[in-house]
Structures are given as C-alpha cells and as structure tokens.
Amino acid sequence: MNIIWHKSTRQIHLCNRRISYIMYVQPNGELGQLYFGKKLHDKDDFTYLSYRGQKSHVCGEAASEDFSMELNRQEYPSFGGTDFGTPAYEISYADGSMIGKYTYVDHLIFKGKKPLPGLPATYGSEEEAMTVEITMHDELRNVYIVLSYTIFDDYPAIARSVRFINRSDNQIVLNRVLSLCMDLSDLNYEMIQFSGAWARERIPIVRKINSGITAVESRRGVSSANQNPFVILKRENTNEFVGEAIGFSFVYSGNFLAQADADTYGRLRFLMGIHPDGFKWPLSKDEEFSTPEVVMVYSDQGLNYLSQTYHKLYNKNLVRGVWKERPRPILLNNWEATFMNFTEADILKIAAKAKEAGAELFVLDDGWFGARDNDYAGLGDWVENTKKLPDGMKGLAKKINELGLEFGFWIEPEMVNPDSDLYRKHPDWSFSVPGRKPSLGRHQLVLDFSRKEVVDYIYNMLFKVIDGANIAYIKWDMNRTISECFSHEGGALKQGMIYHKYVLGVYSLYKRLITAFPDILFESCASGGARFDAGMLYYAPQAWCSDNTDAVDRLLIQTGTSYGYPVVSIGSHVSAVPNQQTGRSTPIDFRANVAYFGTFGYELDLNHISEEEFEQVKKQIMFMKENRELIQYGDFYRLITPYDNNMCAWMVVSEDKKKALFGCYVLRANVNAITARVKLCGLDPDAIYTIGNHSYFGDELMQVGVVLDARNAPGFTIGEDYKSIVLTINT
Numbered sequence: 001m002n003i004i005w006h007k008s009t010r011q012i013h014l015c016n017r018r019i020s021y022i023m024y025v026q027p028n029g030e031l032g033q034l035y036f037g038k039k040l041h042d043k044d045d046f047t048y049l050s051y052r053g054q055k056s057h058v059c060g061e062a063a064s065e066d067f068s069m070e071l072n073r074q075e076y077p078s079f080g081g082t083d084f085g086t087p088a089y090e091i092s093y094a095d096g097s098m099i100g101k102y103t104y105v106d107h108l109i110f111k112g113k114k115p116l117p118g119l120p121a122t123y124g125s126e127e128e129a130m131t132v133e134i135t136m137h138d139e140l141r142n143v144y145i146v147l148s149y150t151i152f153d154d155y156p157a158i159a160r161s162v163r164f165i166n167r168s169d170n171q172i173v174l175n176r177v178l179s180l181c182m183d184l185s186d187l188n189y190e191m192i193q194f195s196g197a198w199a200r201e202r203i204p205i206v207r208k209i210n211s212g213i214t215a216v217e218s219r220r221g222v223s224s225a226n227q228n229p230f231v232i233l234k235r236e237n238t239n240e241f242v243g244e245a246i247g248f249s250f251v252y253s254g255n256f257l258a259q260a261d262a263d264t265y266g267r268l269r270f271l272m273g274i275h276p277d278g279f280k281w282p283l284s285k286d287e288e289f290s291t292p293e294v295v296m297v298y299s300d301q302g303l304n305y306l307s308q309t310y311h312k313l314y315n316k317n318l319v320r321g322v323w324k325e326r327p328r329p330i331l332l333n334n335w336e337a338t339f340m341n342f343t344e345a346d347i348l349k350i351a352a353k354a355k356e357a358g359a360e361l362f363v364l365d366d367g368w369f370g371a372r373d374n375d376y377a378g379l380g381d382w383v384e385n386t387k388k389l390p391d392g393m394k395g396l397a398k399k400i401n402e403l404g405l406e407f408g409f410w411i412e413p414e415m416v417n418p419d420s421d422l423y424r425k426h427p428d429w430s431f432s433v434p435g436r437k438p439s440l441g442r443h444q445l446v447l448d449f450s451r452k453e454v455v456d457y458i459y460n461m462l463f464k465v466i467d468g469a470n471i472a473y474i475k476w477d478m479n480r481t482i483s484e485c486f487s488h489e490g491g492a493l494k495q496g497m498i499y500h501k502y503v504l505g506v507y508s509l510y511k512r513l514i515t516a517f518p519d520i521l522f523e524s525c526a527s528g529g530a531r532f533d534a535g536m537l538y539y540a541p542q543a544w545c546s547d548n549t550d551a552v553d554r555l556l557i558q559t560g561t562s563y564g565y566p567v568v569s570i571g572s573h574v575s576a577v578p579n580q581q582t583g584r585s586t587p588i589d590f591r592a593n594v595a596y597f598g599t600f601g602y603e604l605d606l607n608h609i610s611e612e613e614f615e616q617v618k619k620q621i622m623f624m625k626e627n628r629e630l631i632q633y634g635d636f637y638r639l640i641t642p643y644d645n646n647m648c649a650w651m652v653v654s655e656d657k658k659k660a661l662f663g664c665y666v667l668r669a670n671v672n673a674i675t676a677r678v679k680l681c682g683l684d685p686d687a688i689y690t691i692g693n694h695s696y697f698g699d700e701l702m703q704v705g706v707v708l709d710a711r712n713a714p715g716f717t718i719g720e721d722y723k724s725i726v727l728t729i730n731t
C-alpha cells in the first residue's frame, strides 16, 4: 500500500495491490475526485479524468471552460457554492450565512490509523494501514475541515471520516456533517439496500439508480431494522460471482442517511453519514467535531468478494478484545423456553440438560431483576429479584458453573419502565417533551444517555451485579426506538445534539463495561436485529440477528445480513417448533443446518424434546465444535440466495482451501424434480476433495458442481419440504 502526493499536479493517489483512489486540488483550491476502482499504475497527472465535455452555466472564479464545480466530481462539496448537488456538509456561520468555501491547505501522510474520539472505528497497525489527512480551510470564516482517508494493505477498502475545527471567535453551528461523499463518473449503477422490519430484517432490495435521489435512512435513534446503514452500488450485471460493486458501511449505530444523487450530467454522488434531520451541533472557538467513519470496499469480482472483504476486515480490524478471531461458545438461552416466568430451579433444570447436550454457556434472559414479571415493569432497576434468584447473580452463576457451564445474562441498560424505582426517582431522566405525555414502546421509555450522570448511574448498578459474579457473557438489548428526543437537561441550543450524544453515551457505557470486564463476550440485540451495524460490532462482536428464529425465514435474514457482516457476528439459534413467530414446523436438523452459519446455540428447553431429537442435538453440538472455526472464520459464499429460489446454498472454505463445508436447503417439495447440482466456489482446482466416500477434483466441484444425489448427499431430496444437507468437503 502507498499514498503518493504528486506535487506538480497536486494529486493524491492512495493505492494497494487491488485498488486506487485518486483526488486532486482543483483550480479553485477545492478538493476534487478523479478515480476510485481497480488499481491503476501511478503517474503524475490524471487531470484528464475530470473533463466532462459539457458546458456549465456557472464556472466559478477559476473561469475556465474545463472547470466547473457543478460538472466536476467533488470530494467534499459545500452547500451554497456552484456545485448544486447534494452537499456533504452545511454550517451556519455567525452572520446567518450557510455558504462555505474550503480550499486545500496541506496534508499529512502517515502509517497506521488514528482512533476516532468516543467513536467505534476500524484500526490498523503501521503494517496494515496508511492514512492521509487533508486539511481544508475557509479563510473568511477561519474554520477548518480535515478529511481523513485510510487505505488498508490487504483489502480493497478505504475508511473515511471528517473533522471540523472552529478557530474563529464566533460560534458556528454544524447543520449537516456527512462522513463521506463519493462522486462517481457515470450513472450505470443499481443500489442494494437491506430493508425490513422487526422479525424480517435486512432483506436485500435492488433499485435502479435514476435521475434524482435514491436513499435509505433512519430517524429512529438506532440504525434500525427498517433500513441498514450498509448499502452497495453495483453494475446491472454484477452478481455474486462477477462484476463491479462498491460497498458503503457506516460504523455508527444511530440516525443515518445513505443517499445516491444522480444529476442530469451523468455524475453520481453517493453520500453517507449522520442524518441531518434533527441534528444541530454548535462549535465554539477551538472546539472540534469528528464524524463517524464510513468503510468503502471496491470489488471487481462480484458480491461474494465484496462481502468476504468486509468479513475479514471487520474480524481483524474492527472487532477488538479477547473475542477477536476466537470461535464462539455454543450457548443455550432460556428466553423462548420460559419468557419471564421462571424460578431458579427451572433455570437450573434447563441448564443441566443443556450441559448434558454438550452446550458451553447458559444465558439467563429477561426477567431476573426488579419487579420484572412482565414487560410493564422493572426496567431501570438492575438489582436481582431475590424471589427468582435467591442467591443473586453471583449465586446463580456459581450453580451454573458447578454444572460445568459458563454463565451470562441479559440487560437492557438504555431503558426505563414508568413502573420502576428509577423512574419514580428521576422522571426527568428519560426523553419526553415537557407538557406532553411521552409515547411508550413496549411500555417503556428511553433513558437520556446524552447525560453523563444517567450513564454513570446505570454503569454503577450494572457493575455491582457483574462484579464478583463469574460472568462470561452479556446480551445487551434495546427494545424500542427513540421518539420525542428531548433532553430535560439540555437547554434550547443543545437539543440538536441529543440524538448523537445519546449514541456517544451508549458507546461510552460499552467502553466502560468492556474495560472493566475485558473477558466478557458481549452480544448486542435490539428487538432482534434492529441495531445490527458496524458500530456495535466494535464493542459487541456478535449480534442477535432477529427475533424470528424460524429456520426458513432465517435463510433470508442471515443471507441478507451476510452481505455486510461476518458470519461469526450473526447470532443464530435453534428454537422449538411450531416456531413462535411463524407457526411453522421444520425438522430439527434443518433448524441446526441453518443455525450453524452463525454463532450457534439453542433457544428452547431441551427437556421438552423427544429422546431421539435430543440425541440429534448432541450430535449437532459435537459437529459445531468440530467445525466452528471453519464456519465462523472461513471464506463464506452465497452460492444460491433464497429470495427468488426454492433453494438456498451457502459454503465456507478454509484459508488454505483444504477444508470446506457446504449447506443446501430446500424450501418446498418439488415433485419429480431434476437432481440438484450446485457449483461450489473457492476450492483449489487441482486438489482432490472427498465428500463422504467419494473423491472429486476441485475443478469438477466448481465447474460441474456437487451433484446432490444419493451418492453424495444421502437423505437429501428436493421432493420434500424443508430438506437440507450440510456436507464436509476435505482434501
């Protein structure tokens, strides 16, 4: 990797073995974009890439026919100048003007990557990453903008963020501070967004880019189940295996905007960042503001390669702590088994059976604290309910440990029920508009985490429960979105800061807990997968993917999630049938075959299944223990996606290509069907692989495919509903 400054032409070229990113100082001093894509040879002058051939009405002070802010591609365009496209930022200055003009001052190239204050971000050592910070200045206003670009050595990836520094004597207000603007040179793209709702998260939707705006966003205070802060721009004929695509992943967990703006001259502008709605951030003299970062990945080998790049980059350069690159424990969670209605004896009985099956970790879900017997009460009171846990968390942890299991539990620290001691004591600690009745969601309100004292209070309560008990795991939930986001402490000028300060408060609590308890594995959750984003993965390396545990629906949800997030981050469990959300019954091997492709665990009482099924569960756990390293950290391929197909097929391959695992799923019976044949990927064409008792060359399996007949896949048939097979493929 390298970052080269061409002094004579004032061009900056970031490159590694795979990609090039080139920008330049335009004739008027503002920063322009020249190229992002597959690696190009370096040279002094790429200016010709900016020529557009059209005539603009406004040329700007450079007054050259070749140069126009409106026609040329920009790096970080302002509101109010001659660009006219969607601005990347907008600042209100003391005189009421919002018109900025930031010109190049200097730049700094260095090895490695700096952390972002208070924010999650990718990191990289001096061998892994290189950064350029470009300083832009508005002379009239004496405000600086520092654009930061990090290129990673091993990946076709660039991380970008922006810092604003006010050096003037006047207060300014940041109205809009997006993290990234990427101007592309043609409009021939489609956008893939990952959309849904509770229990149907992250289903890919492809939209053709057309003149005007194509956007997804969240104004819910969390990244949301409805739209994910990860989108892909791809060429029309790009598929899983071939073609160009660019991914944009926002390392942030709150309100966001991801917007493509196709102008009428063929310039496609893509922007991503904190949603400007409701955002106003004042900066006094010498104050700074840093945006969260966006990680861009370029692929010229289809969507699988794009996803694999995110998987590896996030596993190695975003996830941190002792759980980084470590296979995850096989757990049993009691939620769907008992809901909040349990005694300690019930819990121990469920845990003992989980141990007998071979599980490694028991997780006590909601209902252990305060007056929490249903979802009307108790949130905010993080003190053990001694009717349920007579010896507290410490006592239960000890008893579970004595059974031979690790122990973990559920929390929802950002919330309060009006029926709680915390709310009675501090009614002003939750969001609400003075003089109006606040809206409840699941009978609860959102605590004002923009206030340090609130975060401190919750931290201290949780610390007392965790400290001294032997806790291996915590599931951190967040079960309602934010509405009426008004802080009672704020004062008028601060109200535009609250959504973002809330997210910073959540990150600060995570940071304190992971620092105090570095060995604990955190799993994030938000009514299932309503906060499945790269920001959360920095603190909690896995996330409960969806409250919908139906294996058929999970094929769709987990496939969608895999586009932007590593397999090892996808919380996936086998649950009871008929499924609680869909009423559908699928065989237990089908449920496990789907749940293997994630963290794997169980969400039911194993005392309530047949002996025959229990024997199967034991084998499943053994299988996962043998294969989890490969599944969770191998190269993952979507071979057949379930959206327009009656089948789904996934595959993982070890880095050395010696081991692979292939999962194939049939949704509906297909009577008198043709024998299925699925082409595999990522194998060594010259190596000989065995499937059961049969051997094949890698090229056969990739060019011809694995034939799913009685010979290779005994028991698998597409003539029955919900049939599946997982095959191990070894050299």
Ligand code: GLA
Pocket (backbone or CB within 6 Å): 335, 365, 366, 410, 477, 479, 525, 526, 527, 528, 544, 546, 547
């Ligand atoms: C949310 C989670 C569930 C469970 C419940 C507990 O819905 O997604 O997994 O923890 O809360 O109330």
